[in-house]
Every structure is written in C-alpha cells, then in structure tokens.
Amino acid sequence: MDSQGHNLTILGQIVKHIPAKLIEKLKRKHHIQTRAFSATSHVVAMLFAQLSHALSLNDICDCLRLHSGYLAQIRDCTPPSRNGLAHANAKRDASMAEELFWDTFEDIREKYPAFITGSRQYPGLPHRFRRAIHIVDSTTIQLIAKCMDWAKHRQQKAAVKMHLDLDLKSFLPNLAIIGPAKDSDSKKARELCAPIRAGEIVVFDRAYVDFGHLHDLAMRGVTWVTRYKEGILYDIVEQQLPHEEMEQARHMRDTGKFRGQQPIFLSDRRIRLTGEETAVKYPEDVRMVVAIMQVDGKPCEMSFLTDNFQWSPYSICELYRARWGIETFFKEIKQTLQLADFMGTGENAIRWQIWTALLAYLLLRLVGWLASWKQSFRRLFTLVKGMIWSRRNLIALIEFVDVDIGAGEKSPPVRLAAVQLQFDFGDFWL
Numbered sequence: 009m010d011s012q013g014h015n016l017t018i019l020g021q022i023v024k025h026i027p028a029k030l031i032e033k034l035k036r037k038h039h040i041q042t043r044a045f046s047a048t049s050h051v052v053a054m055l056f057a058q059l060s061h062a063l064s065l066n067d068i069c070d071c072l073r074l075h076s077g078y079l080a081q082i083r084d085c086t087p088p089s090r091n092g093l094a095h096a097n098a099k100r101d102a103s104m105a106e107e108l109f110w111d112t113f114e115d116i117r118e119k120y121p122a123f124i125t126g127s128r129q130y131p132g133l134p135h136r137f138r139r140a141i142h143i144v145d146s147t148t149i150q151l152i153a154k155c156m157d158w159a160k161h162r163q164q165k166a167a168v169k170m171h172l173d174l175d176l177k178s179f180l181p182n183l184a185i186i187g188p189a190k191d192s193d194s195k196k197a198r199e200l201c202a203p204i205r206a207g208e209i210v211v212f213d214r215a216y217v218d219f220g221h222l223h224d225l226a227m228r229g230v231t232w233v234t235r236y237k238e239g240i241l242y243d244i245v246e247q248q249l250p251h252e253e254m255e256q257a258r259h260m261r262d263t264g265k266f267r268g269q270q271p272i273f274l275s276d277r278r279i280r281l282t283g284e285e286t287a288v289k290y291p292e293d294v295r296m297v298v299a300i301m302q303v304d305g306k307p308c309e310m311s312f313l314t315d316n317f318q319w320s321p322y323s324i325c326e327l328y329r330a331r332w333g334i335e336t337f338f339k340e341i342k343q344t345l346q347l348a349d350f351m352g353t354g355e356n357a358i359r360w361q362i363w364t365a366l367l368a369y370l371l372l373r374l375v376g377w378l379a380s381w382k383q384s385f386r387r388l389f390t391l392v393k394g395m396i397w398s399r400r401n402l403i404a405l406i407e408f409v410d411v412d413i414g415a416g417e418k419s420p421p422v423r424l425a426a427v428q429l430q431f432d433f434g435d436f437w438l
Contacts, residue, residue, distance in 0.1 A: 012400070012401040012404045013399055013400060013401065014399050014400060014401045014402070015081070015399070016081060016082065016399070017075075017078045017081070017082070017396065017397050017398060017399055018392060018395050018396050018397070018398050018400065018402050018405075019052070019055070019056060019059065019078075019082065019396050019397065020078070020081060020082040021375075021401075021402040022055070022059070022368075022371050022372070022375060022392070022402070023051075023052055023055065023082055023083070023371075025112070025116070025371050025374055025375070026051075026108070026112050026367075026371075027111070027112065027115050028083075030108065030111055030112065030115070031047050031048045031051055031108065032047060032048065034047070034104045034107055034108055034111070035047035035104065037104075037107075038100075038101045038103060038104045038107075039101075040100050040101065040104060044086065044092070045086065045088050045089075045092045045093070045096060046084075046085070046086070047100070047104070048083050048084075048085055049085040049086050049087075049088065050088070050093075050096045050100065051105070051108065051364065052079070052082055052083075052085045053068055053072060053085075053087075053088055053093060054097075054105075054360060054361065054364040055364055055367065055368050055371075056068065056071070056072065056396070057351065057361070057364075058345050058346075058347075058361075058364060058365045058368040059368055059372075059389075059392060059393060059396055060393060060396055061346050061393065062349075062351075063349055064349075064351065065090045065093055065094055065351050066090055068088075068093065068351070069087060069088055069089060069090050069093060072087035072088070073087040075397055078397055093351075094351075094352060094357075097351060097352045097354075097356065097357035097360045097361070098352060098354050098356055098357050099356070100356075100360075101356070102356045102357075102359035102360045102363065105359065105360050105363035105364055105367070106359070106363045108363070108367065109363050109366050109367045109370065112367060112370065112371075113180070113370060116370070116374055120374070120377075120378075123178075123373075123374060123377050124178050124180065125177065125178060126177060126178070128178070128179040128373070128377075130176060130179050130330075130333045130336070132329060132330045132332060132333050133176055133177065133330060133333070134323070134326045134327060134330055137209065137327075139207055139208050139209050139231075140175060140177065140205075140208040140209065141175070141176040141177065141208075141209045141210075141211065141327070141330065142173050142174070142175060142176070142182065142201075142204055142208060142209065142210040142211070143173070143174045143176055143210075143211050143212070143330070143331050143333055143334040144171075144172070144173050144174075144197065144200050144201065144210055144211070144212040144216060144334075145171075145172060145174075145193075145212060145213060145216075145331070145334045145335075145338075146169050146170060146171040146172065146193050146196070146215075147169070147170050147172070147338040147341075147342065148167045148168075148169050148189050149167060149168050149169070149170065149342065149347065149348065149362075150167050150348075167188075167189035168186060168187070168188060168189060168358055168362070169186075169187060169188065169189040169191060170184060170185070170186050170338075170362065171184065171185040171186075171187075171191075171193070171196045171199075171200055172184050172185075172200075172334065172337070172338075173200045173201070173203075173204075174333065174334045174337055176330060176333055179333070179337065179373075180370065180373070181366070182203065183199075183200055183203060184366065185199060185200065186358075186359055186362055186363075192215075193213075193215040193216050194215065194216055194217065194218045194221070197212070197216045197218060197221050198218075198221050198224075201221070201225060201230070204225075204228075204230050205230075206228055206229030206230060207229060207230075207231075208230055208231070209230075209231045209232075209233070209327065210225065210230055210231070210232050210233075211232070211233045211234070211327055211328060211330065211331045212232075212234050212331070213234065213235055213331065214234060214235040214236065214237040216234065217234055217235075217237045217313075218289075219281065219285075219286045219289040219290040220289040220290070222234075222290060222315070223289055223290045223291075223292070225315070226292065226315040231314070231315060231316045232314060232315055233312060233313075233314045233316075233324055233327045233328055234312070234313050234314070234328075235310065235311065235312060235313070235328070236296065236310075236311035236312065236313055240281065240283065240286065241281065241282045241283040241286070242279040242280060242281050242282055242294075242296070243279065243280050243282050244277050244278075244279055245277070245278040245279060245280050245293055246277065246278040247275065247276070247277055248276040248277065248278060248295075249273060249275055249276040249321075253273070254273075254274060254275060257272045257273055257274050257300075258274065260272050261274070261300055261307070261309075264307075270322075271299040271300060271301045271302075271321075271322065271325045272299060272300040273297065273298070273299045273321045273322075274298040274299060274300065274309070275296070275297070275298045276295070276296075276297050276298075276321045277295070277296045277297075277298075278293050278294075278295060278296075278317065279293065279294050279295075279296050280293050280294070281294065292315075293317075294313055294314070294315065295313065295314050295315070295316065295317050295324075296311060296312070296313055297311070297312045297314070297321045297324045297325065298310070298311045298312075299312070299321065299325050301325060301329070310325075310328075312324050312325065312328055340369065340385050340386070341365060341366070341369060344385060344386050344389050345365050345368060345369060345389070347361070347362065347365045372385070372388060372389060372392060373385070375392075375402055375403065375406065376388045376406065378403055379402075379403045379404075379406035379407050379410065380407070380410070381406055381410055382410055383410060388406070391405070391406065391409055
C-alpha cells in the first residue's frame with residue numbers, strides 16, 4: 009500500500025474538517041458547563057460512536073480509553089467515563105449539536121462550493137432541470153416504548169420522526185426537524201418548505217397534501233408535485249391528451265405491452281377541486297396526470313397532482329420518480345450508519361445522536377468527494393470504520409482503494425505451500 013502516513017488518525021483527519029474554534033464557541037453560546045470532559049471530547053466521542061458502530065456507552069468509553077494517546081492528539085480530547093458520557097448526552101443542550109451540524113455545513117459550503125452543488129450524482133436526478141429540486145419526506149426511527157414516554161407513538165411503541173428537505177442535486181439536507189413520531193407530516197410541511205424560493209421545485213408524497221399549503225406554494229412561485237390522495241373531489245375542466253393517445257395507452261395497459269421503464273399516460277387533465285374545504289383552500293385549477301409506471305418491475309397505476317401546466321406529463325412522472333432518492337438517503341443514515349442503537353433514552357440524548365450521525369454523514373461525504381471516491385457510500389463507511397485508528401493519510405488511502413476496486417484485477421494466487429503451517433504432533437496420540 010503506497011498511501012502516505014499522517015500525524016493524525018483517520019478519526020482525527022475527519023474531525024479536522026470541523027472549524028477549529030466552533031465547538032467551544034457553541035458551548036459558550038448554549039451555556040454548557042464542562043469540567044474534565046470537554047465539549048470537543050463529547051462531540052468526538054459521539055462521532056466515534058457513529059463511525060465505529062459502537063453498541064453501548066461502555067463500548068464507546070472502553071475503546072476511547074484504550075486509544076487515549078491517539079485521542080489526545082485530536083484537539084486535546086479525553087476519554088469519558090460511562091456516567092460522564094451519559095450525563096453529557098442527557099443534560100447538555102442538543103441544540104448545540106444541531107447548530108454544530110449547520111455551521112459546519114455552511115463552513116464547507118464556503119470552502120468547497122463545488123461539493124455542495126454537485127458532490128454526488130444521484131442516478132434518478134432529472135438532469136435537464138436547472139432549478140433546485142427539493143424532496144420532502146420523513147422517516148420514523150423506532151425506540152423502546154417502556155423507557156421513552158416522551159416519544160409514545162402507539163400503545164406498545166415509541167418512535168422519533170425525522171422530517172427532511174433533501175436537495176437532490178447535492179444529496180444533502182436543506183432542513184431537518186426531529187421530534188416525536190406523533191407529529192403529522194402535513195403539519196410540518198409549512199416549516200420544511202418555508203425556505204424554498206420562487207422558481208424552485210418541491211416533491212412530496214401524499215401524506216404532505218394540504219391544499220392550503222399547496223396554494224401558498226403556488227402563490228410564491230414554487231412548483232410542486234405530489235400524489236393524488238383518495239377521496240379528493242374534483243370536476244374535469246379540460247383533457248389535455250388527444251383521444252387517440254389515451255385509447256392507445258388503455259390498449260397497452262389491457263394487453264400488458266410496455267415500453268421498458270417508460271410510463272404510459274392514461275390521462276392529463278386540468279381539474280377544479282369541488283370539496284367544501286379544498287375548493288376554498290385551493291380555488292385555482294390543478295393538473296392531474298394519470299400514468300402506469302414500473303415499480304419493482306411491475307406496472308402500477310399512479311395519479312399525480314401539480315400546479316405546472318407547461319411541462320410534459322413525462323417530466324411530472326420523472327420528478328416524482330426522483331422522490332425515491334430520499335429513501336436512499338434515509339437508508340444510508342439508518343442502516344449504513346446504524347442510527348438504531350441509541351445510547352440513551354431521553355429526548356435530548358436521542359437528538360444528540362441523530363445530529364452527530366448527520367454530521368458524520370456530512371464529513372464522510374466531504375472526504376469522499378475530496379478523494380474523488382467513485383464507489384458507494386457504504387463502501388466508504390466500511391473503509392473508514394476498519395481503519396479509524398490508523399495513521400494513514402485518509403485521502404491517499406481512499407484514492408488507493410478506489411483505484412484498486414476500479415481496476416477489477418484479481419489478486420495474485422496465494423502459494424499455499426509457502427504459507428502452510430507445519431504441525432508436528434509428535435507423540436500426542438500415544
């Protein structure tokens with residue numbers, strides 16, 4: 009391996025991308041009192057927990073204590089005691105971790121603007137759209153009901169919900185709201201969409217359908233695309249597809265003849281809402297596109313609503329198909345970073361872990377971009393996890409591994425005779 013050495017471990021090289029004085033600045037801002045276990049040590053311990061798949065407080069503390077010499081080189085950090093780390097997660101305001109994520113995000117935006125605008129090419133991104141595309145959705149993270157009354161979701165379950173506005177071009181969050189799972193998606197939609205500017209696009213599932221909010225977005229010049237929700241009453245104002253095309257689409261549907269992944273358009277209508285509440289909340293016309301799309305290799309009829317009447321129906325379907333990108337993001341956060349094994353039961357401790365997981369994701373994405381990593385995020389995480397206490401140069405290591413994977417060459421065969429262990433049992437059987 010020809011990667012260069014470094015005076016810091018892999019963990020230290022990742023932490024180095026957090027602005028040097030930011031953590032202490034936020035500690036003072038949020039009036040956090042520290043003694044032996046500093047705020048920087050706290051953040052580094054929580055980042056280590058996510059990057060190493062630590063399973064418990066003891067797991068974190070024991071490993072950091074064993075590597076206390078390497079840890080001290082990371083901004084004079086010290087290993088915590090189990091009770092000290094539990095107390096810090098429970099009592100130190102998690103708003104500090106939230107603000108740390110966004111301030112680090114803004115610092116990276118200033119230093120590496122190209123990383124924010126195009127660090128990851130999501131394969132489902134409709135590239136012909138030059139506008140920002142926002143995907144709004146939420147994910148539920150299951151907790152232990154008996155220990156977490158603050159997050160009661162159902163009688164025997166507790167959960168926390170992460171509401172997210174994902175920028176599809178950067179594949180990074182624009183806004184995240186973390187709270188109990190009982191908070192409905194439609195109630196959080198206004199807060200999530202408040203920063204979206206005129207001319208941009210927002211796509212969300214039918215759980216976020218609130219026609220009062222949709223009307224506000226349209227009046228602000230924001231293009232929205234969502235799924236039709238059962239039970240919505242409407243009148244057809246105009247059919248925008250020629251009759252011949254609709255007949256051909258119905259014939260293809262009935263005979264099961266599909267053109268690869270291309271959607272089949274059954275109708276493209278201009279409709280007017282007629283429900284007592286919906287007609288008042290959204291008095292303008294709405295566009296409704298009905299299409300058959302391939303979902304997991306099977307045809308599925310879907311209906312989409314939008315306020316845009318200029319784009320082709322294919323563009324509307326393609327935008328909604330891109331919404332699945334946020335499911336990939338949630339999978340990387342919850343499965344790859346294993347945001348499921350929580351180190352505390354209180355709301356503050358849960359929020360600490362979620363925000364540091366998002367911070368770990370941001371920092372890993374950055375180092376991958378700096379090293380021009382072409383493989384999956386999961387492979388990058390596995391590499392960092394396995395080498396976290398190594399003093400190799402992280403960028404050089406990633407470049408070396410990426411080239412090795414990309415070359416597709418088989419390693420030379422191992423000569424078994426040269427490495428075979430010789431056992432001489434002597435009189436063992438006697």
